[in-house]
Amino acid sequence: MVLIAMGFEGSANKLGVGIVRDDGQVLANPRVTFVTPPGEGFQPSETARHHQQHVLDVLADALAEAKLSPKEIDVVCYTKGPGMGAPLVSVALVARTVAQLWRKPILGVNHCIGHIEMGRLITGAVNPTVLYVSGGNTQVIAYSQRRYRIFGETLDIAVGNCLDRFARCIRLSNDPSPGYNIEQLAKQASGDKFVKLPYTVKGMDVSFSGLLSFLEERAPSLIDSGEFSQADLCYSLQETIFAMLTEMTERAMAHCGSQEVLLVGGVACNLRLQQMVGQMADERGAKLYATDHRFCIDNGAMIAQAGIEMFRCGLTTPMSDTGCTQRYRTDEVEILWRD
């Protein structure tokens, strides 16, 4: 019997509704992004208002794209956390309401696990070491005994947050995303000019806030001196932070004897990061797996996909438990669908 899941995602500034069939087909995955002016980040209340304004249209788009009526949906899934409070709740409210209107079960999904399960589905990676890198999260994850275990993570800010805040520092456009614009600018650097930045790997973990402070303090004077361009700074930043991530990932792969590495999360779209991790994987005789912007960046289908796995194991969430939580560790969820 074919199962169809609908997934709602709005934990940060992306708002997506996806529909996935349990044979692995993504039937619809529309998404809108709340883009702020250059130099500004996105605050919870304005992000929540953006999601409230768009969610019903995106939901209608998803049903239309999939050519489905609500009665054909078997389970309504939504992001329980982690993420920003008011945006999460705004989306959960719609999920709760349609679940009741359509008389369907509801499932609260961990956002990180959504990324992992969508990555596994799209790439076919069987048991990879996962590097999950986004504006809100930076973790190296490996599956063991019914949990996605965190082998390494950021001790302070996510790598995507570091990129976003540097983009604000040099007033880069946030359209389509600050990280994308840093990547394009870095490509314009000659590679001859390199600013040495604090390289901070601590044991199995990484740290970015010291590096960010260092760069934020010096960027204006480095550029004003005429010696470095914005492109040179973007290049220096990427080379440093991506090397740190590659090292952290390699350490986990060595511990696990892993032959596969999967990149997920918005920062995983970055081709330079893919190249660096890919090179490391090659040297180890391992294979790199990555998806494109449709699935790397937060989206509704990934929530539906993780939801389908949970639903097939017989899980549903009682309505009274359909709250949201800003902190939700990847290893808190029991992964019943894997051995």
Place this chain on the structure above:
Amino acid sequence: SIMNSTGDSDQVHQAVLRIPFKDTRHAEIACTSLSVDPEPPRSFVTKTIRADGSLVVVTFTSGQVRKLRVAINSFFDFATLVIGTIDRFDLVPDQ
């Protein structure tokens, strides 16, 4: 009059919203959706919500009037969203 923990006021301010829905089913759906999330910590507002036939009755209580306003504004954004969802995505009778 009541002294609350902030010592701010000995008046308890209360606002009651009565929101009509088409029928009991819609009112109960809205009530369920809107009663899951707790008020934010340090909001100094207590909220109760219940369905009374086809009416949803929401009561906000606080020792501080301006905190009441914040809670009610936030609630209106969420309630508008739930009402909009019901209006747009309710099943048509033959489904």
